[in-house]
Amino acid sequence: MHKAGFVNIVGNPNVGKSTLMNALVGERVSIATFKSQTTRHRIMGIYNTEDAQIVFSDTPGIIKPNYKLQESMLKFSLSALVDADILLYVTDVIEDFEKNSEFIKKVSELNIPVLLLINKIDLSSQDKVEELVVAWEKLIPKAEILPISAQNNFNVDYVMQRIIKLLPESPPYFDKEQWTDKPARFFVSEIIREKILLYYDKEIPYAVEVVVEEFKENPEIINISAVIYVERESQKGIIIGKEGKALKKVATE
Incomplete structure (x- = not known):
């Protein structure tokens, strides 16, 4: 049995989406800096095993657009909710829930598996992380919530295990030697x-x-x-x- 599917990564600017994608794929697919709005394009990174192929898609951060480039970036983020087999919603220990209430509502209404990843837990206390888990359980009840640190590779392997478990049965979408869709x-x-x-x-x-x-x-x-x-x-x-x-x-x- 072979599994394959599209796993889209969404979330606020500067929460570590690109760092996570690079850690999951095992290649430097997305540029990652301390600055927000670094990712402009929707970039695919492909992870292959003998029995599975995961097509990750890193998207620009969720922002209120002020000019045309940002409008285009937001469209990429919203489209990621439509064509995914699995959604990774990346947040961190300081996200403002109210600011993203509309987007969070859209995510809560999805009929696909959602892994909500609380990133950068190394910068917070255990009590704070536990409070966030409870808060997110109320906001997106169907989501599976996992605390991680993409920078330190904490719990990233478990995220990969969960993704493979949730993938649908399918032949590969890309050649097994391919690791991205970009030249x-x-x-x-x-x-x-x-x-x-x-x-x-x-x-x-x-x-x-x-x-x-x-x-x-x-x-x-x-x-x-x-x-x-x-x-x-x-x-x-x-x-x-x-x-x-x-x-x-x-x-x-």
């Missing part, structure tokens, strides 16, 4: 964007975009040519830095 160029652009988000702090907004124009793999070196798009002319100088040192840091580290 190499996509991950190059995401890694560059991750470095920009980390290195430039708040000077460069989230609207920065990276387009890889050339990607050539040779036996000894990979040649990459990328264009960084920013919102304002003044931001070019910040990206480049004095004598090009800032841009060189992005390109080489």
Whole structure:
């Protein structure tokens, strides 16, 4: 018997969805930083065993959209409720229930298995975690609630066990050698964007975009040519830095 299915990961920005996905898949599929709204696209990561295939989907955080890019990001998050076999709702020890009341209501009405994962429990007391478990049991009664720490890999293996147990019987959807639905160029652009988000702090907004124009793999070196798009002319100088040192840091580290 072979099992396969789509497992979508949703939750607030910066609760550790991308870190969890990378831990589950065993590959660096999503960029993960301390900043919220890092994930823009819906990214698939594929985990394979002999008897199972899990297609994980990391989605942008649940946000109230203020501009078109955020509207697109929210659509990705909402669509994740429709096409999943299993839903992973990732929260943390400081989530504001009221802020997400509409989304939580949608999740509570789903007719698929929901694993509600309270992440970052290493940053909280046992009493606080127990209080959160009780609160979430009332908000989403059908959910299975599991405290985890994705960063420290605590309880992640058990989450995987539960997912495999809940998967429907199905042949694999993708080749067993495949671990994502995205091409190499996509991950190059995401890694560059991750470095920009980390290195430039708040000077460069989230609207920065990276387009890889050339990607050539040779036996000894990979040649990459990328264009960084920013919102304002003044931001070019910040990206480049004095004598090009800032841009060189992005390109080489």
